[in-house]
Amino acid sequence: MTVALWVIPALPLGGFLLCLLLGRRLGKPFVSAVGAGSVGLATIAAWTRLVPYLTAGGAPVVEKVAPWIAAGNFSVDLSLRLDALSALMVSFVTFVGFLIHVYSIGYMSHDETDAGYARYFAYLNLFLFAMLVLVLANNFLLMFVGWEGVGLCSYLLIGYYYEREYAADAGKKAFIVNRIGDFGFLLGMFGVFSLFGTLDFDSVFSQAAADPGRFAPGLTVVCLLLFVGAMGKSAQVPLHVWLPDAMAGPTPVSALIHAATMVTAGVYMVTRCNVLFRLAPDAMYVVAIVGAITAIFAAIIAIAQNDIKKVLAYSTVSQLGYMFLACGVGAYVAGMFHVLTHAFFKACLFLGSGAVIHALHGEQDMRRMGGLGRRLPVTYRTFLVATLALAGIPPLAGFFSKDSILTGVFAAHHTVLFSLGLVTAGLTAFYMFRLVSLTFAGEFRGSSEESAHVHEAPPSMTVPLVILAFLSAIAGFVGLPEVFGERANRLAAFLDPIFPAIGPRATETGHALPATTEWLLMGASVAVAVVGILIAWNWYAKRAGRPAERAAAAFPALYRLIGEKFRIDELYDVLFVRPFLGLARILWKVVDVLIIDGVLNAGAFIVELVGDVLRFLQTGNVRNYALTFLLGIVALLLIVLAG
């Protein structure tokens, strides 16, 4: 049985409406059933379409739901598109989304009121709807609707604990920083329309591919603007500041929105527009550089964070940088591959950290954890698998995707970017094992009272963890490197249709490397990861962090700078926030209160003054009026006669 494409996003939308309108009255069991159930049904609905597509491949399917905007030569339809790229995204968005909804039932059950619980699931369903619209859209405008929708849900869910000021502030920060990116996307969209006269994906890309020379000059600007949008949504330097703060939301939200799905929308968008980007090599270069800088920058910050979720947040920023690095050097398949594997292991890591926080009743500081490996066996094991996957240990998923990115960068002859990527891989292994050592190894450092409360999470939380850990382990096999055989990289073959050959100036998306070089690259990335792991394990698990303290004491200024995230937030505060607040204050006190209100009040005052005098003419006596009448007519007559 197959369903129409629009059903897939419509199901979470229905869940959203039900939870929003009836959730408070019908209570938690109903909300759980509707919230997770609608996404479960959407997952099933999606797979009825995906299974035939994934097995057989085939031409892209475009289903027009309704005409939307038609004005002159501008027309946009509400139409959805299922091709290799959107199929890949939908497959893990629905599935991971479903797992996280199930997990949320356990995570949110304790401390929330019925109203809060319903609100949470309503927003989460709305998010899934927007995300599915984003990936299934067949034109830029509909994609933008989903793009804004996920931004809105992100804002709503970051500020879920709105009574805490920092959560409300973090929500606003995320929204405002995203708006900067969205503005770029919007301008890029205008650029696309002015170049191609349409916003339809097929039409734009086929025009660009057919006649590359015609659009080349404007395309660089358009691509850079689109990339600004991607930078906002995917938290790339210098717009990365919102993502770490977004951890103020509930942990499942961090897992779903701020690790697995929404933040990868930027990578998805760049890959979707690969035809345009391939025609604008300068823009590609910018993408690669920004990606590499973000990757290493965030990885360095992650080393010195003590909040378990902050480490994971910076790790996410860093991995997103990796994905853009891949896109920037033309290794789009590697980028999407990393999106896929990252969704599994980072969701698993966040959910695992959620289980830890849940067990410790909200404690997030790793300095007050330790020794939890024995107490939370399921969480520990799944977390370890996901960590190894992220660190890039074969044969887990992260190894293959990270290796394909590094291979792609190396093949494109970007030596500096390659070494940045390799160092980042080592740093990633280091900070992740620092996290694991501090959390799970050694002795518990919290109070004995807290220690007594430590308990393993309920099955609704552990089952998703196990499934995600399993996927983190095996997902890499869809994209084996070429040394394992000509057709080993099934993902590349599957995604091939979305990279059409471009006219005469075809850009190579991947150079074939000799097998020995590939083996060497793999060896290098594994070696770097193992070194990182061993150092972290030695420092934090075996010697309880003392070497790290010595290292920090040797460079106190540097350590503080990293710990304070290079003071980017403070810099923005001085550069943008304060001047803006000052400007707003001037506009308020001077322009609004003094000038606008002043003019208005002066007008009212004059009218009142005139009225004060003129009101004496209104005697209420009809005969006075009649007399005035007479005098008026006499005056008129005199004027007429004299004229």
Place this chain on the structure above:
Amino acid sequence: MTPNGIPIGDVLLASAALFTIGLAGALLRRNAISIFLSIELMMNAANLAILGYASALHSLEGQIVVFFVIAIAAAEAAVGLAIFVALFRHTETIDVNKINLLKW
């Protein structure tokens, strides 16, 4: 000159005199009904002027217009008297100097 020998100037003079009397009454009287009668007087002054011109110019239309005016004046009288009755119920007076609710 009208067909029956009265000069048009005399008719207009009579009309003007009637009108002035009516106007003076409307402005000076305090009793609402007197004012009302004065207004009727002014209307009839207008009627007289129309009739004078109509007969001097041998026009039938003018005389028909006067019939309409008389019919409307009758309707107006009914409405006006109803207003006065309602006013009297409300204020116990029809002295227009005392009816000044709309004063500032």
